Amino acid sequence: MKAKKKPIGLPTSWGFVIVGASLVINGFLLTKIPNVSTLVDLLLLVGFILLVVGTVAVVRGVRDRSGKGHNATEQQARGHMGLLDRRSLGQLIRRQPAFTTSVILGVIPLVVVLVVVNIRPFGASLVTTISGGTSPWNVAVSPDGRHAYVTNYNSNDLSVIDTVSNVVVITIPVGTNPWKVAVTLDGGHAYIANYGSNNVSVIDTSSNAVTATIPVGDHPEATTVTPDGRHAYVTNSVSNNVSVIDTLSNAVTGTIAVGIGPGGVAVAPDGRHAYVTNYNSDNVSVIDVGTNAVTATIPVGTNPWEVVMAPDGRHAYVTNYSSNSVSIIDLGSNTVTATIALGLGTAPEGEAVTPDGVHVYVANNNSNNVSVIDTLSNAVTDTIAVGTSPGGVAVAPDGRYVYVPNSGSNNVSVIEIAAGSAFPAGLERFYRQNLAWNGCIPFATTPEDKNTYADPGLQCAYLEVPLDYAHPYDRTVKIGLLRRPASDRTHRIGSLVINPGGPGDSGMSAAVRMVNQVTNNDLGRRFDLVGFDPRGIGSSKPRILCRTPVEQDAERLMNSGVDTSPAGVVQTENQEKSMTIGEPIALGLTCWRTSAPAT
Amino acid sequence: MLANIGTRDVVRDMDIMRSALGDAKLTYLGYSYGTRIGTAYAETFPGNVRAMVLDGAFDPAENQTSLVIEQGRGLQQAFDAFAAWCAGRANCFFGQDKSQAVKIFHDRVLRLIDHPVTVSDGRKLSYTDAAAGVIQAFYLPDYWPMLNQGVQELAEDDGDTLMHLADTYYERSTDDTYST
Numbered sequence: 160m161k162a163k164k165k166p167i168g169l170p171t172s173w174g175f176v177i178v179g180a181s182l183v184i185n186g187f188l189l190t191k192i193p194n195v196s197t198l199v200d201l202l203l204l205v206g207f208i209l210l211v212v213g214t215v216a217v218v219r220g221v222r223d224r225s226g227k228g229h230n231a232t233e234q235q236a237r238g239h240m241g242l243l244d245r246r247s248l249g250q251l252i253r254r255q256p257a258f259t260t261s262v263i264l265g266v267i268p269l270v271v272v273l274v275v276v277n278i279r280p281f282g283a284s285l286v287t288t289i290s291g292g293t294s295p296w297n298v299a300v301s302p303d304g305r306h307a308y309v310t311n312y313n314s315n316d317l318s319v320i321d322t323v324s325n326v327v328v329i330t331i332p333v334g335t336n337p338w339k340v341a342v343t344l345d346g347g348h349a350y351i352a353n354y355g356s357n358n359v360s361v362i363d364t365s366s367n368a369v370t371a372t373i374p375v376g377d378h379p380e381a382t383t384v385t386p387d388g389r390h391a392y393v394t395n396s397v398s399n400n401v402s403v404i405d406t407l408s409n410a411v412t413g414t415i416a417v418g419i420g421p422g423g424v425a426v427a428p429d430g431r432h433a434y435v436t437n438y439n440s441d442n443v444s445v446i447d448v449g450t451n452a453v454t455a456t457i458p459v460g461t462n463p464w465e466v467v468m469a470p471d472g473r474h475a476y477v478t479n480y481s482s483n484s485v486s487i488i489d490l491g492s493n494t495v496t497a498t499i500a501l502g503l504g505t506a507p508e509g510e511a512v513t514p515d516g517v518h519v520y521v522a523n524n525n526s527n528n529v530s531v532i533d534t535l536s537n538a539v540t541d542t543i544a545v546g547t548s549p550g551g552v553a554v555a556p557d558g559r560y561v562y563v564p565n566s567g568s569n570n571v572s573v574i575e576i577a578a579g580s581a582f583p584a585g586l587e588r589f590y591r592q593n594l595a596w597n598g599c600i601p602f603a604t605t606p607e608d609k610n611t612y613a614d615p616g617l618q619c620a621y622l623e624v625p626l627d628y629a630h631p632y633d634r635t636v637k638i639g640l641l642r643r644p645a646s647d648r649t650h651r652i653g654s655l656v657i658n659p660g661g662p663g664d665s666g667m668s669a670a671v672r673m674v675n676q677v678t679n680n681d682l683g684r685r686f687d688l689v690g691f692d693p694r695g696i697g698s699s700k701p702r703i704l705c706r707t708p709v710e711q712d713a714e715r716l717m718n719s720g721v722d723t724s725p726a727g728v729v730q731t732e733n734q735e736k737s738m739t740i741g742e743p744i745a746l747g748l749t750c751w752r753t754s755a756p757a758t
Numbered sequence: 759m760l761a762n763i764g765t766r767d768v769v770r771d772m773d774i775m776r777s778a779l780g781d782a783k784l785t786y787l788g789y790s791y792g793t794r795i796g797t798a799y800a801e802t803f804p805g806n807v808r809a810m811v812l813d814g815a816f817d818p819a820e821n822q823t824s825l826v827i828e829q830g831r832g833l834q835q836a837f838d839a840f841a842a843w844c845a846g847r848a849n850c851f852f853g854q855d856k857s858q859a860v861k862i863f864h865d866r867v868l869r870l871i872d873h874p875v876t877v878s879d880g881r882k883l884s885y886t887d888a889a890a891g892v893i894q895a896f897y898l899p900d901y902w903p904m905l906n907q908g909v910q911e912l913a914e915d916d917g918d919t920l921m922h923l924a925d926t927y928y929e930r931s932t933d934d935t936y937s938t
Contacts (some may be wrong), residue, residue, distance in 0.1 A: 352841055448787070582777070590777040605931035622778055624771045627762050636762075652810070653781040656772065660790030660814075662765075664929060665937050669789075686785065691775060693768045697937055703763060707815075708935050716873055716884045 163507050172220055174261025175213025181265035213298040230659055259699030283430060284562075288546065289571040291318035291327045293368075295564035297339040297509060297551035298571065301364065301522075302346045304556045308362075309564050309571055310337040310351060318369060318571075319358075322555065325573060329367050339381035339423075339551070345390045350408070352379040359402075361394055361409060371409040375402040380422045381465075381621025385428040385448060392446070394421035394435055401435055405450060408695075411453045417444040423465035427490060428472040434714035436463035436477055443477060445493060455493045459486040464508050469534070470516045472630055478507035478521055485510070485521060485532060503542040504530040510713040513558045514632055515577075517588045520561050522549040529574065533592050545572040558585070585631045594620040594640065602639050602667065602698040611671045618642050619667070624694070640691050641667035643674050655686035658693070665697035666690035769799040773806060777875040783808035788899065790814045833938075836896035839861075842900070844906055866912040867892075875917035883917030883924070891923030 186199050186664075209684040229332045244255045253608050292311025295318065300307050306722030307320040310333075316342065334353025337360065341350050349362040352375075355647035359382060361371040376395025384391045384406065392402040394417075403413035418437025426433045426448065433446040436459070443466060445455040460479025463486070475488040484504050487497040489563025501507055501671060504523035507530070513521050519532040522545075531541040549572070582590040599619035601611035612619070622638040625631040625754060647650040655677075659669035670690025695703035706714070720731045772795070776784045784832045786794040793812035800807050820828060840860040844850040867888045874882035883938040888908075895905035901923065910920035926929075929937035 432865045500874050577820075586774065589774045592774075592778050594778050604937060605935065606933050607931060622771070622775050624774050628767065628770055636771075638775065640775065653783075653785055654776075655785050655787060656775070657787045658780075658789070658792030660788070660792040662791050663937070664792075666792075667935075673931065687777065687779070688777075691772075694771060695763045704936075706936075709932075710862075711928070711930070711936050712881065715886050715924070716882060718885045721871055721885055 164616075167747065171261070172213050172216030172514050174264075174391050175209045176217060177213075177261050177265040179206045179209030179211075180734055181269045183210060185269060187386055200676075204254055267427045270753070286323050286566075287573045287576045288568075289325050289327065289573065290569060291320070291568055291571060292330060294566040295336075295569065295571055296566050298553040298562045298564050299349065300343045300553045300555050300562060301342050302344060306364070307553065307562045307571070308340050308349050309340060310340050310551075311355075312336050312338060312566060312730065315353075315355075317362065320571065322560065331362060331367055331369065333362075333369060334358050338379075338469050341382045341384055341391070343384045343406075343687050344386050345388060347388075348384075350382040350384060350393075350404075352393055354378050354380060354396075359404065373404055373409050373411065374416065374515075375411060376400055376738045377403075377484055379422050383424045383426050383433070385426050385433075386428060390448070392424050392426065392433050392435075394424045396420050396438070399437075400431075400447065414644055415446055415451050416451065417453060417454065418442055423477075425462070425466045425468050425475065427430075427468055427475075428470060430669075432490075433466075434466045434475055436466050438462050438464065440478070443475075443488065448714050456494050457495065459488070459495060460484050465510055467510050467512050467519070469512055470514060474534075476510060476512065480506055480524075483507065483523075485519065487534075487537065491681055494548070497537050499532055499537055499539060501530045504528055504539075506550070511552045511554045511561070513559060514556055515585050516590050516632075517591075518576075520552045520554060520563075522546050522552040522563055524566075526551055527565075529561070529572075532534075535588065535593075543574055545574070546570055572757055586625070586628075589631070590622055592623055594622065596620045596642070599641055599667075602641065604697050604702075605668075608665075608668055608671075611668070612641070614671070614674075616643055616674075617671065618644065621689070621700075625671060636694050637700040638691055638694060639667055640689060641670050643670065643677070643683070643688040643691075645683070645685055645687050646678075650685050651687070652685045653687070654689045655682060656689045656691070658691070661696075662693075667692050667697060764796050765795060766802075768795055768870050769802050771797055773803050776806065781808075782806075784810075784876040786810045787813050791816060794818060833893065833896060837892075840896065840902055840905065843902055846904070849906070849910070851906055851913075863909060866909055872914075875912065875915050877917045877921045881921065883921045888912075888917075890927040891920040894923045894927035 182202045182376060186206055187204035190601060225582055229387055256278055261323045263436045276672045291309055294311060295309045296312045297306055297310045297498050299333050305314050307322055308320040309320060315333060315335055315337065317333050317337060318327045321328045330512055333351050335355030336353060337351045338354045347364060349364055351360040353360060357375060357377060357379060359375055359379060360369050363370045369460045375393045377397035379393050380393060380396045381394045382391050384677055389408055393402040393404065395402060398434045399417060399419055401417055405412045417435050418440035420439035422431060422438045423436040430500055435444045435446065437444060441459060441461055443457040443459055443463060444453050447454045459477045460482035464478045464480040473490055475490055477486040477488065479486060483501050485499045486495045486539035489496045499521065501521065504521060504526050506523055506525035507521045509522045510525045519534060521530040523530060524668065525548055527545060527549065528621045529543045529545055529549065532740055533540045545563045547567030548565060549563045550566050559576055561576065563572040565572060595707035596618040600609060602619045603609040603612045615619055618640065619641045624638055625634050626634040626636050657670055657673060658666045667690045673688060677688055692699045693714040774914050783806050783860040786796050793814065794816040796810050798811050815856060838906045841856050845854050845856045848929050867885060870883060874884045877883055892905060895901035904919055904923060908923060911917065911919055
């Protein structure tokens, strides 16, 4: 018998097929994660080669097995792995180490990659990348969410992206080295700080034309516009001051000295104060917008880069470039109340807060990813890989998309935030709020309640809810809660919420009256008894009072509707009918007159 | 603000409350109009209800007229239960004969329509007040002794006890103010 080159054994062939298929599938899965393109290409190439070689070998092996000139031992050694082999898997694994190894080699990476790609805490995923100018650094989204504006630092222009089609619709030439961009609240104008030409470009967003170029200080870095649209603040990083622009005349009307190397700037939602990060003095200057005077200086981390505001105006978030952290400033006390280490994120630059205030996105320039901070727990809950050297980040007004310009890879990553939240849209911060339980006396609104609420076994707290569920980011209402905790904590089932009716009765008072009924039974042992004052009632804020006590006393004396004779019924009906038009309006006006405004 | 005060808003507030209290599902006890809050909550968040007790239930399908009729029927039942309890007591306002209960009750309270009784603080107990006091007492048997005493007092032109029950019903505080 003529000597023949030894063919690849069938078990090994199957191994090639399995590992190859695994690599190819992994390669495709990994395309969901950006910034690994070389690795993906390699995986796909090797995978395809193994798959082809393995498949050819399997086909040949099966054909050989059908019987020409091979001895029984050889057949036994490689023949039993054919397509229709019915031998048990256990036997195969024992007898064919090559097969076992290939299964392990193929399946384990597949499982790992599946986990990495799909089980992300937030389900945030990259939907696309948009190519544009050179060194795209910063981004702002229009208030209507239709356009994203991206500054291209090295091509000296601004890309306008249509957020529906995710394509650049126009590129507008601006000054030299445009850095940070701000859009006015009405969406009408964009302001761009041109770092290299010491001026600010003003763009009319309806015509996409530059309508003004305003000279400012040395190396301007960032702009922001006050909520009323009347003034723009520009940080001049080398002249260590802030230029104030009157947006009607497009003239600089003031210059405010701040710290060293001012970079980021933001104005609080109430428009009263501006906050400036001073990169080289490691602090934040607080400017009174009315007087343009610096009223406070807040120490933060090392090399603060950018500052953004929580939508409720209670906190500001500052990225610390060199300490890889975010400082949270309490705007009431102008102090840092927490510092969040970014972990996998290094050199944080731009940042953005979601419209509901629940998350902050931070672009990490050195680690090529975006950190997601949960502001309710002050923890980093996710780190999303993007392109090379991301510098800015913006969140769409609907909170669904995040835009990240990658200055190193000359594109913009678009991240979709998973819609599958466990909470109704926009209400997460309400659903996840922490209740601060304290004594109940401050919640009492009557002398009787002052007595009964003093019971040390009772706890009270305010629940915050949106005034108008159609606009949950606007004003809020506080609902008073009272609870008598379950006495048997280990067998506690949950809360027993009660409401006494009315409408208009205090559920807190009603719960206090019920305490004696549950103290010595399973209800009191295994449930927290909870009463609440519905919105507008009792301790809730604002409280609605529609009539004065004198008016209410007088109404009780009227004996209305007591005449049950046919004539009396007609009279009552007529009274009720007339009430449906005039009196509710009058009553409404009285309510408006006597009630406290919403907060 | 007034545009945002209503049962629909209250049940959404309750779902936020449920979540903030750490409960996966709501356990709820509602009385009277509070039962409407319960049914509206169950309509809005059918998957978030663990258990509900609705006492003195408000039928959301009823119109205004039938609501009043049904409420009257319910109050009559409560009155009958109260009268049965009262008849077994030594000092019951109508004595021991239950068949006299409605008649004697009417004699005492209908008189208030034209002749309100002045109470200790100078206010006048109207028929409306007496009715409110009676309804208040029907919420809980604990109030029945007070109700019996209140109707007894009317015989001596004294309205303090019924006025106290009425003030409870209207949530009128001892500082002369109302909760709502």
